[in-house]
Amino acid sequence: MIIYGSLVSPFVRKLLGFLGEKNIAFELKGVGIGDPDPGFRAASPLGKMPAMEDDGFTLADSSAIIHYLEAKHPEPALIPAEPRERGRVIWWDEFGDTVLAACSGKLFFNRIVAPKFLGRDGDLAAAALAESEELPKLLGYLESAIPASGYLVGDRLTLADLAVASPLVNLRHCGSPVDIATYPRIAAWSAAILARDSLAPWIAKEDRMMARVQGG
Ligand SMILES: N[C@@H](CCC(=O)N[C@@H](CS)C(=O)NCC(=O)O)C(=O)O
Structure with a gap:
């Protein structure tokens, strides 16, 4: 594949x-x-x-x-069969893709992709507006919704955790990491998800690439 x-x-x-x-x-x-x-x-x-x-x-x-x-490849199940859990997982996948990634994308595209990859100016005002107006509302909601289990749905990893933690890496790349003091639950939950063997080596490679891009 x-x-x-x-x-x-x-x-x-x-x-x-x-x-x-x-x-x-x-x-x-x-x-x-x-x-x-x-x-x-x-x-x-x-x-x-x-x-x-x-x-x-x-x-x-x-x-x-x-x-x-x-x-x-049904095992291990990352999209639960139980109706309520499945509904919640799809909610979070949608939230991650179309809401959080859309917002973080405004920062990442305008601050990094446009100037560093496409050789043109980004819209820095749009990035600043997304950071000051949109992002706090989304992170405030996420902070309030992270369960004590340490996973967004149920008591094990699902697609929900991968979909919502992923855009947070882009926020970190463009100088807007999750503030631990304001969002302690997001900070702890996302650190655990992003440190998993399935993600950590890719993120390390990506960080090296971003260091080269940002330095050049
Ligand atoms: N809903 C799509 C979104 C894919 C997407 O927008 N990818 C971006 C990169 S992060 C892209 O390829 N953009 C290029 C373009 O829009 O032309 C998915 O989940 O795969």
Whole structure:
């Protein structure tokens, strides 16, 4: 199986964590925004990452790929069968992808991707507005919703934890890490999730890449 994507994408990072937790073998093919790689373009109709090719079957979108893989490799279950738990996991996946990643993306795109990867100015006012107005509301909600179990749903790791912790790495890259004093629950929960064997080596590699990019 080939996964197309960049380590700094929150959606790719979520998928890499999922693959690691499932112990599924894959090859990561690095692609950037607007990448002309023919395999990537064939697998991703909209040119967005991640995309996947599995034995001739292509699919794009982190959640679509994850649902495909959950059906193909049911153990360990990362999307619970119990109705309420399943509903909550999908809620958090949606929150991570379309709300938190959208907000962190405004900071990450304008402060890092535009100037460092695309060679043009980012909209720093939009990044500052997202940081001061949008982000505190989202983190305030998340802080209030993290259960004592240390997992967002139930008492074990699910897709929910991977989907919501992933965009927090992008916030750290662009100078807006989660403040431990204001959000102690998020800080403790996300540190444990991001330190898992499924994610930590990718994040270490990504940090080295970001250090090179930021330094250059
Ligand atoms: N809902 C999609 C979002 C994918 C997405 O927007 N990826 C970004 C990178 S983080 C991308 O490829 N952007 C390029 C573009 O929009 O042209 C998913 O979960 O995979």
